[in-house]
Amino acid sequence: MDKYKQLKEIIEKSEKIVLFTGAGISVPSGIPDFRSDNGLYNEKTDDFISPEQIISHSYFIFNPKKFFEFYGNKMVYKKAKPNLAHEYFARLDNVIVVTQNIDNLHQEAGSKIVYELHGSVKRNYCMKCRKYYDLDNINEKEVNYCNCGGIIKPDVVLYEEPLDDKVVYKAIEAINSCDTLIVVGTSLTVYPAAAYLRYFRGENLILINKSKTQYDHIANLVFNEDVVEVINKIK
Ligand code: ZN
Numbered sequence: 001m002d003k004y005k006q007l008k009e010i011i012e013k014s015e016k017i018v019l020f021t022g023a024g025i026s027v028p029s030g031i032p033d034f035r036s037d038n039g040l041y042n043e044k045t046d047d048f049i050s051p052e053q054i055i056s057h058s059y060f061i062f063n064p065k066k067f068f069e070f071y072g073n074k075m076v077y078k079k080a081k082p083n084l085a086h087e088y089f090a091r092l093d094n095v096i097v098v099t100q101n102i103d104n105l106h107q108e109a110g111s112k113i114v115y116e117l118h119g120s121v122k123r124n125y126c127m128k129c130r131k132y133y134d135l136d137n138i139n140e141k142e143v144n145y146c147n148c149g150g151i152i153k154p155d156v157v158l159y160e161e162p163l164d165d166k167v168v169y170k171a172i173e174a175i176n177s178c179d180t181l182i183v184v185g186t187s188l189t190v191y192p193a194a195a196y197l198r199y200f201r202g203e204n205l206i207l208i209n210k211s212k213t214q215y216d217h218i219a220n221l222v223f224n225e226d227v228v229e230v231i232n233k234i235k
Contacts, residue, residue, distance in 0.1 A: 003221050008234040010204045010221070011092070014180040019089050021099045021106070022193065024185020024209055028083040028228045031103055034074045035190075040066060056159035064143045064151060071154070072141030075102070076121045082109035085184065085227040088235055096178070098171040100186060100193060102156050115171040117163055117192070123155035163192070172199050180204040184227050188213045 001009075011017065023033035039050045051070070053059060060067045082090070086109035089095050097106045097114040104122045106114045121140070124133040128150025138144040144152040157163055175181060179202040187209060188194045197205075197215060207213060208223040208230055216222045223230050 004233040016178040017095045017180045018178040020183045022186025029080045076140040096174045119156040126150040182206045184208045
């Protein structure tokens with residue numbers, strides 16, 4: 001049996017599936033992986049600042065203008081729509097999504113349970129009074145101020161900031177109790193994604209990622225191709 005048929009059969013027979021996603025699942029929706037970007041040019045040091053440095057808590061605090069310049073241009077895609085892969089998994093009612101993405105596309109596709117490890121660009125809060133602002137109510141490319149004078153911060157986990165314990169707990173619990181774990185669009189090198197694989201005790205580990213990962217050898221099925229192409233062959 002070819003591996004696409006095997007994947008289809010595994011999905012049909014599984015009782016509980018966890019879909020763990022990274023940037024790769026949103027690339028077909030036109031959202032590039034910001035980590036592959038060059039970052040920002042720094043006039044003072046005549047050097048480039050990496051994306052990881054820019055989207056850190058301290059950079060946000062000390063250079064909010066530059067932060068939002070990068071964030072708004074490289075990480076927020078208001079017009080992006082869910083693709084075939086988001087939609088396919090949203091139609092399965094036994095799938096829990098754990099995602100590193102902040103683009104809200106799983107929810108937009110209709111997925112009911114989505115644990116967002118790194119937060120969401122959709123939600124924004126005043127740092128002073130905690131007032132909520134939807135993405136549509138702010139300009140993500142510049143510093144936005146609340147009526148109270150506080151800076152409005154995206155509900156996105158920046159470097160140097162801890163993940164939300166409750167979300168992490170639920171994600172681990174889901175991975176720990178599912179029979180099939182499908183990992184899509186992550187090279188499993190960014191913490192904490194790789195660490196979560198250790199909690200999986202189910203039968204079927206499936207990896208779908210354009211490039212090889214260091215976990216390919218322990219997976220039941222590996223697809224080193226675009227996830228939309230894989231879904232096209234099994235839908
Ligand atoms: Zn406020």
